[in-house]
Amino acid sequence: MSPNLLLAPILLPAALAVFFFLVPKRVRLVREILSVAGSLVLLYLAFALFEVKTLGLKIAWLGMGIDFDLRLFHFSSFILLGLAGFLFLISLYSTVKMKDNPRVREYYAYVFLSAALANGAVLSNNFVPLVFFWEGLLLTLYGLITIGGKEANRTAVKAFIISGFCDFAMILGIGLLWSITGTLTLSEISVKPEGLAAASFILMMIGAIGKAGAMPFHTWIPDAAIDAPVTFMAFMPAAFEKLLGIYLLARITLDLFQLEARTTMSIVLMSIGALTIVLAVLMALIQKDLKKLLSFHAVSQVGYMILGIGTGIPIGIAGGIFHMINHAMYKCGLFLSAGSVEHRAGTTELKKLGGLAREMPLTAAGFTVCALAISGVWPLNGFVSKEMVFRGALETGYKVFAVAAWVGAIFTFASFLKAGHSVFFGARSQDVPKVKESPSPLVIPILILALLCITFGVYNKLPLNEFIQPILAGHVEAGAHLDFTAHALSLLNPVAGISILCLIIALGLHLHGWNRAGKKAFLASEPIHNLPVLHNLYNLSEARFFDLYEQGVKFLIGLSTVLSRAVDRPIDYFFEKVVTAVGVKLTSLFQKAHNGQYANYLAWCLAGLLAIVGIVSLVVK
């Protein structure tokens, strides 16, 4: 196969993006057909490339070891396949959901441009093209969020600056790595994270987990859930950014740096993961809006991936990567279901919804499957990958991380019981008039994703052997078993036992809250919301006290004011006032010296001449 084919996943969507941008708004049919067909072609191409597995393309670019170097191997082809799949589903979904948006031209252009950039980032085997594509995604991120409406700009700027900060951290890390190893080619680098390399590791990790949306770089996601179009949420934070961020994180920990279990770096990663799981899920629990609730879960679930990869233990890493693809599927499905509800009911506020299952049975079914999957209910895919992460965490010996993961599981299920109960089940609300099921372009993607969740759970051997296992090949000590499938479905072991216990606790919590709130499902989380200390923390959090961005902007403004008032203005004062005052004083002195006496002037001239000769002779020695 020709290596130039590697350019196709980048150039094809980019060309389509330009086309969508130029084509007038009213040419609807062409745009929709082309977007669905184009993404299908990409999907086919991704399958073809997945079959090929290894391919390389290297074009000289900027010199200094900076080449336009693309490399296809198992991991990148797998991610490519995932990206193309989600692009197809989103294109299909958007044909209905986005058709009346006034900026639909831009929307399609940004979506396909994102696909081009994401494909490029995944294929890059040199840091410079990697950063080029990676950071380019900032533009489409900004653009897509602003499509949400007038109020969205604030969130778009927030997302842009947070992601930009993470990208800059990554650039610094890349620079360090370059000066340590002397090369920019990814496949040639493998160092131990010690000394300067440890700093580089941390910085690059910030880039990766920042893209994936881990704490504390997540705060724009809940804001975007309200401001941005729901298709954007399903497309970027739920699917694309998770795939990219976790892909890079896995590359960093597996290839670029030799992360070993039970080292400081491993514990740092696991701590970030555990904190993200627990804090974000606690925020998710109390949300009153379906989209916002989902967005906090998009953050919380990243924690499992980071925790899994951070363990440095094969089963944990495999679990983290498997969780990435699983999460992309069910979270995309969940956002799309939320979009479907929004499409018909016109709102996603839990209070106003209720009992929609009868009128929207397919959406409800899709939502239920995805919600059970994210909660880790046997035998869906979330159960399998979470089990693997639990086991990995336990195997490191630091049981606290496994406990954190289990705590996360309790509240995940509790919040989805609340969400599902409020929207689809329970009493039919009076706030929403009678609705019917959404049109098929909205329902089909949801059902496809739900089906995939079941398949990847029940037949987990298939994805584990086909996709996940080869990624780890070469990273496990010789002789170590690489079969993660043996226990994955077994319910009869202590780890699975604890997980199931967690689910039962969650059910209990939900029923308790539901009863306390007078059978109002959307208030089922209130008992936890009102716990003594937690309540205050929740209030602070709602006031954005823990929002790194809000605090960071305050810091930037403060610093700028200090720099301006304490450095810039005093310097200007010196030029404006001190220099001029001294000038006036000096000239008045000279004025007095000019008293009209000839001898006086002569003396001045002679002295000046002497001074000039003296200086010149001193300087020109």
Add this chain to the structure above:
Amino acid sequence: MSIETITLLTVFLPIIGSLTIPAAGLLSKPLRSLWSVLLAAATAILPLTLIPFALTGGELVIRKDLFLGLDFILVVDPLSVFMAIVSSAVGCMIVIYSIGYIHHDENQNEYYLMVLLFIGSMMGLVFSANLVFMYLFWEIIAICCWRLIGFYRLRDFVRKADKAFLVTFFGAVVMLLGFIQIYGQTHSFDLTQMRGTLIPGSAVLLILFGLFSKSATVPLHTWLPDAGVAPTTVTALLHAAVLVKIGVYAYARLFLATFQIPPLWQQIIPIMAVVSSLVAAGAAAVENDFKRLLAYSTISQIGYIFLGFAVANEAGISGSLRFILMHGLAKAGLFLCAGIVIHATHTKDIREMGGLIKTMPLTAVSFLFCAFSVIGIPPFGGFFSKFLVIMGTVKAGQVWLAAVALFTAVLTMYYLLKAFSLVFLGEAKKPAPEKTVSMVTVVTVLAVASILAGIFVAYPMKLVNIATTQISWWYR
């Protein structure tokens, strides 16, 4: 035409041509404008024909013997050709834009005379390989600048023009002392013969006064924001394309391509550059006057250029050279967008604007594109320059400086997006349409050029890489 003729024409066509502009203005106004554009266009096209020669990595010295060792020496090498192309191209754009911007004002003859003389002297400075002629062109530019900043003749404006002139003149005179000190050591003003000379730290300090004052680096920078009282075209010409690049160009010509500087200064200059960059970014973030904000942003970006040259490795130098190009395009675009907005809304305060994206969509998008390029977001051209400068800094072992520089980039992101949001988004307070076609065309072209320079980055990179190798002869 031989290379020598082309070079001499590049320098003297605009200089002598500029003197004919008042005469043309006596005949007819449109003729004068056309003649000015023609001169600027010719000046922009001539250096392009030098590219094939420059790509061979060659160096041509043109020497006209004069008295007292003050020979008129021009050097044609990749560095000077690159710089001449960038500044004359942006200069030409600005002359075209001027037709729309300036045509209501008085003293247009003087305006075009000064602008063309400015561009011509810039060409002279770029090609000069004699310290004395370098100084000469340096001061001609300062005089043009002085007349142009005070173009509107208001009392306060003239005072600000005086301030700019006095600060840069003071710097230049101190620099001249440095030149004299070098003459005392080598008995020559001829740069081509002094290659590799180690100059004393005191001479470096004296020359730095000149470079920093012209390139508006902290602490000699405050004249630049004040110079915003000039017509926007002039601000763009001064800030973006030409004037502030003189200092950095001279740095590359003197301290990289010619002299060796003491190791201590190699440590100090990067720190000064980063501090300047940070302070200016902070000042920009609290500024509400549209042009002053952009001026501070320029000071901040100039810091990066100095940083890349000062760390003196391959990545840093090529990043800085590329920065000169990318920043020239993007910042000229930003200023000219600001010009359109100010022209239409009659205010300079960004808090009084808003919602302009509805009435001037092209300007808004161009502004955003140029802002992205200045921030350093791919695929815009500015990404590569900033990225390479940072890489070079890290590679030189200055990790903390690189971290501060990246922090400054976050600050840049903050204030440019803030400016964009305030000016173009939100509620329309003073809706005003885009007016002149020539003005909007120029900003669009600059914005598109910024993105093309990023996507097809490999093409300018060839010349930049050859220039880098040629400058860093001591590195080989």
